[in-house]
Amino acid sequence: xxxxxxxxxxxxxxxxxxxxxxxxxxxxxxxxxxxxxxxxxxxxxxxxxxxxxxxxxxxxxxxxxxxxxxxxxxxxxxxxxxxxxxxxxxxxxxxxxxxxxxxxxxxxxxxxxxxxxxxxxxxxxxxxxxxxxxxxxxxxxxxxxxxxxxxxxxxxxxxxxxxxxxxxxxxxxxxxxxxxxxxxxxxxxxxxxxxxxxxxxxxxxxxxxxxxxxxxxxxxxxxxxxxxxxxxxxxxxxxxxxxxxxxxxxxxxxxxxxxxxxxxxxxxxxxxxxxxxxxxxxxxxxxxxxxxxxxxxxxxxxxxxxxxxxxxxxxxxxxxxxxxxxxxxxxxxxxxxxxxxxxxxxxxxxxxxxxxxx
Numbered sequence: 025x026x027x028x029x030x031x032x033x034x035x036x037x038x039x040x041x042x043x044x045x046x047x048x049x050x051x052x053x054x055x056x057x058x059x060x061x062x063x064x065x066x067x068x069x070x071x072x073x074x075x076x077x078x079x080x081x082x083x084x085x086x087x088x089x090x091x092x093x094x095x096x097x098x099x100x101x102x103x104x105x106x107x108x109x110x111x112x113x114x115x116x117x118x119x120x121x122x123x124x125x126x127x128x129x130x131x132x133x134x135x136x137x138x139x140x141x142x143x144x145x146x147x148x149x150x151x152x153x154x155x156x157x158x159x160x161x162x163x164x165x166x167x168x169x170x171x172x173x174x175x176x177x178x179x180x181x182x183x184x185x186x187x188x189x190x191x192x193x194x195x196x197x198x199x200x201x202x203x204x205x206x207x208x209x210x211x212x213x214x215x216x217x218x219x220x221x222x223x224x225x226x227x228x229x230x231x232x233x234x235x236x237x238x239x240x241x242x243x244x245x246x247x248x249x250x251x252x253x254x255x256x257x258x259x260x261x262x263x264x265x266x267x268x269x270x271x272x273x274x275x276x277x278x279x280x281x282x283x284x285x286x287x288x289x290x291x292x293x294x295x296x297x298x299x300x301x302x303x304x305x306x307x308x309x310x311x312x313x314x315x316x317x318x319x320x321x322x323x324x325x326x327x328x329x330x331x332x333x334x335x336x337x338x339x340x341x342x343x344x345x346x347x348x349x350x351x352x353x354x355x356x357x358x359x360x361x362x363x364x365x366x367x368x369x370x371x372x373x374x375x376x377x378x379x380x381x382x
Contacts, residue, residue, distance in 0.1 A: 026219065026337060033375040038347060042186050042370040045334065049182040050076065052330055057173040058126050059143035079115075079122060083175055084362045086115045094269065119174075123167040144173065175363075177323050180244035181330045183366045187242035188234060188335055190371055191290045193344065194352050198234065198292060205230045206340040207378070220336040222329060228336060233292035235331055236311070239278070239304050241290060243313040244327075246275035246365050251319065274312055275365075283310040304328075342375040 025048045032039050054060055054076075091108055093100030103109040130145045142150075148169060152161040192199040206220065209227050225232075251270040258264065279287040285294070295301060302308040305324070306316035314321035321327070338344075346352065358368040 025334075026341065029338075029342060029375050030377055033342065033377050036374075038372045039375045040370055040372050041189055041338075042182075042367060042372075045185045046179065046182040048334060049185075049330065050178055052181075053173060053177045055143075056326070057144050057170065057177070059130065059145065079118060080174070080178055082115050083119065084179075084364065086112055087175070088362050119171065120167065123170045124163075126170065127163060127166060144169070173323075176249075176321070177327070179364045179366065181327045181334075183244050183364050184235075184238055184242065184327075184331050185334050185338075186367050186371050188238040188331070189338065189344070189373070190355060190357070190367060191238060191241070192234070192339075193346055193371075193373065194355055195290050196352070198290065199339075199344070202230050202234050202292075203339050203343075206336050210340060220333065220340055222333060225329070225332050225336065228332070229296070230292060231332060231336055231339075233295040235328065235335065236295045236302075236304060237290055237292040239313040240284070240311055241278060241288075242365060243274040243278060244364055245313070246273065247363075248272045248274050248312070248315050249319070249363075272312070272315070277309070278311060278313075280310070341378055343378055345374045345376070347372065347374060 025044050028044060029039050089108060089111075091100075091112075092102045127145060127149070130143075130149060145166065148161070148166045151157055152163075152166070155161075192202070205228055209224060210220065213224070248271075251272070253264055253266055253268045253270060256264065256266045278284070281287050302311050304311050304313050306312060306314060306320045309316065314324045314327075346355070356367075356369040359365045360368050
């Protein structure tokens with residue numbers, strides 16, 4: 025990704041950060057979850073770019089579509105008439121075939137892999153073979169795990185990085201401050217590595233505050249993942265039936281004026297210097313982009329590390345400017361519909377290699 029940006033910079037071409045960050049996130053998730061690199065082999069139908077992106081987009085569309093049977097079960101027949109049910113079945117079959125191909129490939133090559141080469145599927149297949157879990161682990165269970173990795177892990181990190189860069193372009197004083205921090209880190213440590221590494225991230229306190237503020241204003245999943253009540257209960261004087269769908273509005277929680285001063289302002293400093301700092305790990309209910317409790321996101325550490333690494337390197341090695349025709353006040357902040365809140369209009373910026381680090 026960095027090489028592509030550097031090349032575009034030398035040619036004075038705009039950088040489509042939305043597309044590049046999505047490709048980066050997809051590559052990481054595919055490598056960790058499936059053991060293959062994104063775009064690794066366009067000749068392979070299994071991992072072709074078009075199929076991967078197409079499946080992801082269709083799955084997101086189905087997950088956010090309205091089904092009468094979810095809210096008015098006796099009117100479920102309308103889903104069959106309007107084609108919603110048939111589309112759901114078609115996407116399910118395509119996903120099932122996709123997962124089965126990946127699992128079959130792993131089963132064929134499992135014996136030839138060392139422990140260091142194993143990915144998540146290899147580990148799950150090994151657990152299934154050795155009966156090391158307290159229940160009958162089936163291929164459907166493994167496919168369900170892949171579903172979580174595929175849908176939840178691919179575009180949430182990408183969306184957050186794009187929103188962070190968008191807010192930094194709208195707030196140049198914050199951009200300057202965070203760039204000074206990451207560039208000072210490289211100079212002070214006299215790092216010989218090409219990029220900022222994961223083990224250096226704990227030094228970047230202000231960058232972490234920028235990420236937290238991005239989570240507050242732009243949670244990757246504004247309504248989190250829908251829950252369902254397990255038993256009848258009373259909440260705020262209202263009787264809630266068992267099986268009721270529950271939506272948690274993380275977007276509104278992060279902008280609640282009772283919890284936050286100047287809630288609409290992008291202000292990373294709010295997370296610095298407080299004796300009781302608020303964090304996103306599920307213990308402070310003012311900021312829950314990853315949920316909380318047993319249903320909290322299991323990929324939080326991976327996602328945050330990906331976001332911080334991408335941002336640190338983008339900000340360290342390039343200076344960024346808006347296209348000449350756009351002012352910071354005119355940046356489009358609209359979002360696309362879906363479980364993950366992507367920026368509606370792609371973020372295209374002009375990048376300049378930072379000479380001071382070359």
